[in-house]
Amino acid sequence: MASLPGGVRTRLWRDGLLVADDFPLDDVSEHLTDDRALVWVDLCDPGHEQLSALAAELTLDEHAVEDAIARGERTKTARYPTHTFLTVYATHLERPSGAVGGIESRLRTTRVSAFVLPRGVVTVRRGGPFDLDEVVSRWDDHADLIQYGTGALLHGLLDVIVDGQFDTIQALDDAIETIEDGLFGDTAPTRATQHRIYRLRKELVQLRRVVLPMREVVTAIMRHRADHGNNAELDGWYTDLYDHVIRATEWTESLRDMVTTVFETNLSLQDARLNTVMKKLTGWAAIIAVPTAVTGWYGMNVPYPGFGHGWGVLVSSVVIAGSAGLLYLVFKRRDWL
Structure with a gap:
């Protein structure tokens, strides 16, 4: 198979030790036959033909390949005879480039799909920017876990994604608190405040779509951990990851209730100010x-x-x-x- 052009990263561990970085894709199949090896391949915005070529060599299910390329795929996990497939979304908030009171959503997502093989993980990224260096650093910081196989790689990837979702939720929480302070300030809320409230509601709706299904994804991985090399040594790490996912889910739900309350409070205050004026x-x-x-x-x-x-x-x-x-x-x- 010819090497895929650009946007490709590879890594090879043997017996838990890093032995190669950015090796040719032609060697992937050979390394996957080594019982002592652990392989990671990352593709950034690959074309259909590119991903299909790699999928044919690694015997990846064609339906999973289509899901990795299709637009608007939901957060999910699925098991196939030769591998486990999952799709999750990394999130971050962009700084508004236009007016502060604009209604355009600042939430940006990067879809990360993963094919979890017995001795390797293939990740496919589509959409906005996602810092893979942070994932690699997480693996390096916990190099002792690499010996436990693909479960360690998958945990590091999901841990970084969930942490990014936490940062996004925290930023939205701070934005809601800022609006709350403005509602009860000395000056009446402006149209820009109304725009910010509407924008926050839109961003929370988008965020819920990618955060809430993470619970089912992590639960499925924990339930079938033997399929991708997890063992008892990783149970504590996945339990901690599951706890983070639950916290992110509950926090997101509470923020939705909070922004709804802010919206209704803003309407009530406007009515009260109108009565005062009259x-x-x-x-x-x-x-x-x-x-x-x-x-x-x-x-x-x-x-x-x-x-x-x-x-x-x-x-x-x-x-x-x-x-x-x-x-x-x-x-x-x-x-x-």
Whole structure:
């Protein structure tokens, strides 16, 4: 088989020790026949023909190959006679490039599919950027686990992805707290705040789609750990990973409830502010109605007390000022102004 062009990384361990890095793809099949070897192959945005060529050599199921290339594939895991296939999503939040109050989602996902063979793992990445160096560093930091086979590689990959999801959830949590502080601030929420609330709701919906199914993925891997080389030494690591997935799931659900509460609170505060404005306008209208009524009375073409005398103007002015002042004090005491 000809070597695949670009976007390819390979690694080879033997007896738990790293012996080769970025070796040719032509050697993958040979290394997989070695009982002492552990192989990792990563393909970034491969074409259908490229992945099919590798799949034919490694006897990968054609349905799994199609799932690794198809768009919009859901988070899942599936078992086949020769391997286990899974699809998960790494997440991160981009900094908004436009207006702060924009409604475009900042959530970016990278689909990571993995073919877990008895002595090797093939990963296929599609979509946004995903830092594989962090995965490799995780493997190097726990090099003593490599001796336990593909289960160690799979754990390191999933652990990095779940940690990235935690970072995304934390960022959304911080954003919600910022909006909460603004809701009860001295200034009224602006349209930008409404846009941010809507954007957060959209991002949480997208995040739930990739975070919630992780529970079933990790559960399936733990249930069939013998299929991909896991043993008792890795049980504690996978239990800890499962605990992280549960925490991420519960946190995501709580954030959805929180952002819903923020949205409803924003609407309630807008209604309350509208009522306050209407109350103040009504109070000032009542105050203004007093001089209008007095001047209207004295403006009639009939004699009135003080008609034709200077003290009549003085009396009318005192009536206007006294009545308006009294209404102002009453409304102020009742917090209408």
